[in-house]
Amino acid sequence: MKSDTVFKQAFNQTLDLLSAAGTGAALPSENALSADLGVSRTTVRKVLFQLAKRGYIAGQGRNRVVASAVPDGAHFPHTETIATAQQVEVHFMEWMLRGQAQPGTQINELELARVFGVGTTGIREFLNRFRRFGLIVKRPNAGWVFMGFTREFAMELFEIREMFELRSARALAQLPDNAAIWHRLRTIEQQHRDLLNEIDARYQDFSDLDNRFHRLINSAAPNRFIDDFYDIITLIFHYHYQWNKRDERARNAVAIHEHLEYIQALLSRDLERVQAACSLHLASARATMLAAFDAA
Amino acid sequence: MKSDTVFKQAFNQTLDLLSAAGTGAALPSENALSADLGVSRTTVRKVLFQLAKRGYIAGQGRNRVVASAVPDGAHFPHTETIATAQQVEVHFMEWMLRGQAQPGTQINELELARVFGVGTTGIREFLNRFRRFGLIVKRPNAGWVFMGFTREFAMELFEIREMFELRSARALAQLPDNAAIWHRLRTIEQQHRDLLNEIDARYQDFSDLDNRFHRLINSAAPNRFIDDFYDIITLIFHYHYQWNKRDERARNAVAIHEHLEYIQALLSRDLERVQAACSLHLASARATMLAAFDAA
DNA sequence: AAATTGTTTTTTATCGATAAGTGAAAACAG
DNA sequence: CTGTTTTCACTTATCGATAAAAAACAATTT
Numbered sequence: 001m002k003s004d005t006v007f008k009q010a011f012n013q014t015l016d017l018l019s020a021a022g023t024g025a026a027l028p029s030e031n032a033l034s035a036d037l038g039v040s041r042t043t044v045r046k047v048l049f050q051l052a053k054r055g056y057i058a059g060q061g062r063n064r065v066v067a068s069a070v071p072d073g074a075h076f077p078h079t080e081t082i083a084t085a086q087q088v089e090v091h092f093m094e095w096m097l098r099g100q101a102q103p104g105t106q107i108n109e110l111e112l113a114r115v116f117g118v119g120t121t122g123i124r125e126f127l128n129r130f131r132r133f134g135l136i137v138k139r140p141n142a143g144w145v146f147m148g149f150t151r152e153f154a155m156e157l158f159e160i161r162e163m164f165e166l167r168s169a170r171a172l173a174q175l176p177d178n179a180a181i182w183h184r185l186r187t188i189e190q191q192h193r194d195l196l197n198e199i200d201a202r203y204q205d206f207s208d209l210d211n212r213f214h215r216l217i218n219s220a221a222p223n224r225f226i227d228d229f230y231d232i233i234t235l236i237f238h239y240h241y242q243w244n245k246r247d248e249r250a251r252n253a254v255a256i257h258e259h260l261e262y263i264q265a266l267l268s269r270d271l272e273r274v275q276a277a278c279s280l281h282l283a284s285a286r287a288t289m290l291a292a293f294d295a296a
Numbered sequence: 297m298k299s300d301t302v303f304k305q306a307f308n309q310t311l312d313l314l315s316a317a318g319t320g321a322a323l324p325s326e327n328a329l330s331a332d333l334g335v336s337r338t339t340v341r342k343v344l345f346q347l348a349k350r351g352y353i354a355g356q357g358r359n360r361v362v363a364s365a366v367p368d369g370a371h372f373p374h375t376e377t378i379a380t381a382q383q384v385e386v387h388f389m390e391w392m393l394r395g396q397a398q399p400g401t402q403i404n405e406l407e408l409a410r411v412f413g414v415g416t417t418g419i420r421e422f423l424n425r426f427r428r429f430g431l432i433v434k435r436p437n438a439g440w441v442f443m444g445f446t447r448e449f450a451m452e453l454f455e456i457r458e459m460f461e462l463r464s465a466r467a468l469a470q471l472p473d474n475a476a477i478w479h480r481l482r483t484i485e486q487q488h489r490d491l492l493n494e495i496d497a498r499y500q501d502f503s504d505l506d507n508r509f510h511r512l513i514n515s516a517a518p519n520r521f522i523d524d525f526y527d528i529i530t531l532i533f534h535y536h537y538q539w540n541k542r543d544e545r546a547r548n549a550v551a552i553h554e555h556l557e558y559i560q561a562l563l564s565r566d567l568e569r570v571q572a573a574c575s576l577h578l579a580s581a582r583a584t585m586l587a588a589f590d591a592a
Numbered sequence: 593a594a595a596t597t598g599t600t601t602t603t604t605a606t607c608g609a610t611a612a613g614t615g616a617a618a619a620c621a622g
Numbered sequence: 623c624t625g626t627t628t629t630c631a632c633t634t635a636t637c638g639a640t641a642a643a644a645a646a647c648a649a650t651t652t
Binding site: 001003029030041085118120125141143 | 625626627628634635636637638642643644645
Binding site: 006083121125128129131132134141153156157159160163167223224225228232 | 302463
């Protein structure tokens with residue numbers, strides 16, 4: 001049976017909307033809510049029906065109003081709003097990075113299904129999608145093997161990353177003056193400066209900024225295969241940042257300075273300088289990740 | 297229920313082995329057969345049991361011999377030896393390239409399942425794996441959309457291909473003299489010359505040779521992400537060759553000449569020349585594919 | 593003792609069923 | 623007649639069951 005996480009999440013979001021609107025306020029139309037919450041109107045109606053049943057809203061049809069303040073425990077628990085497929089991803093990454101999953105470990109679908117509390121179909125589907133990250137390999141009729149998040153994996157990942165990013169940086173530097181990207185580049189430059197000013201308090205925000213910065217560069221000349229590859233980078237870095245906390249503040253400060261020089265290079269449109277700044281930053285990022293392997 | 301295609305294929309292969317050995321010959325051990333056929337010993341035993349039941353082999357345990365010539369109709373039909381998952385791939389590519397699948401077409405899991413004669417799980421698994429080829433996109437809870445095998449898709453594909461292959465060709469040219477690859481390069485060079493000599497009769501063999509040649513170049517400096525990408529190339533080209541028959545003989549002859557020059561360049565170890573030959577060939581391959589779009 | 597065969601236990605591939613969710617036509621209100 | 627709600631037919635997400643295939647273990651044979 002399908003889980004009703006979509007409904008529960010929409011329900012919780014609508015609860016927040018009610019609180020914001022306050023008692024007596026009229027509700028938006030079902031269509032408006034549907035567009036707002038990003039779910040079908042069918043689900044919106046289910047939410048509205050439940051809200052009415054609990055007395056948080058009153059009225060019928062187009063005369064619905066907020067009837068009472070929403071009590072504290074009205075929301076569904078956060079865990080019930082996460083689709084099975086997403087739960088599997090989180091669990092699996094945890095299992096892989098934190099657990100004692102050695103290279104060569106066999107992955108047992110049934111066991112994972114039991115441990116994660118989902119059906120085997122969910123596991124199977126996840127593994128099939130996850131395969132493209134290059135960390136697991138399938139042997140037909142005989143299960144999956146975990147290849148290990150190894151130094152070699154990181155090296156191969158970075159080789160492609162450098163190839164792609166140099167290409168995108170070059171393309172970006174050659175865009176015309178009136179391209180929308182220059183404004184976005186200035187914006188993200190400012191965000192770097194802001195972060196640098198509060199580096200002691202906010203250094204953990206760098207992970208997200210880093211991701212947005214590199215995706216911006218890749219958006220200069222879109223290519224679906226490069227975008228796809230960036231999903232891999234994002235995932236790996238996301239979990240790597242959670243896992244490797246050593247010297248985090250210092251590392252991030254260095255990276256921000258490299259980004260700023262990289263941005264200056266792009267703004268200058270000097271191809272030589274762009275390539276130099278790009279290579280320098282990527283080499284440094286690679287060294288950081290490889291150092292984590294040597295330490296472990 | 298799992299289909300028994302593994303068994304049926306192993307059965308057919310063993311039948312051929314019996315014919316080759318001739319009546320009275322002793323059978324290899326179960327372990328040897330298992331390694332030979334690439335299936336588990338469990339399956340080998342099932343095959344042997346069925347062969348004995350039909351009277352093609354006689355004797356027990358380690359004293360089994362070929363008992364009689366295998367009649368003509370003894371094999372399982374070819375279609376029964378193809379796993380569901382593979383059937384889906386063939387059907388789907390057919391549907392996509394030959395059928396009237398326009399960009400933006402919705403893909404209906406249930407309908408495909410009916411048309412292809414498999415369960416929905418099989419379709420779902422295929423679509424999830426096929427997603428990485430960049431031709432379909434998923435909208436959660438609302439099915440898949442076919443993006444179209446468009447000119448743009450081909451351009452993006454080729455951009456990456458050229459990046460990767462130039463990198464691999466450069467790496468290959470810099471390998472030491474005693475690397476095993478030089479011998480393999482000479483071998484494949486000869487295969488090109490052989491094909492060229494019989495081009496009128498065998499021009500259709502080029503597709504396979506082309507694939508092996510480019511994979512050989514990529515094997516010079518292995519990278520799992522490049523290997524993965526080459527799976528996409530292989531699949532697309534495989535079906536493209538089946539679909540675009542216009543001027544096939546002439547196109548293939550040109551490509552063989554380009555390969556030969558490319559090989560000479562590699563053997564010469566002259567980086568400039570390698571890059572020139574590689575670029576020339578890839579540009580020509582790209583033009584060929586794009587021409588197919590303009591014609592359609 | 594090493595290789596081979598016999599037996600049992602695990603694990604994967606595949607199907608069908610069903611509640612949750614979507615989308616669009618039909619009905620309705622202002 | 624335009625925007626909204628009602629209704630309903632169709633689709634996806636997810637589970638559990640089951641036969642096929644693999645793997646592990648035990649018993650023989652040379």
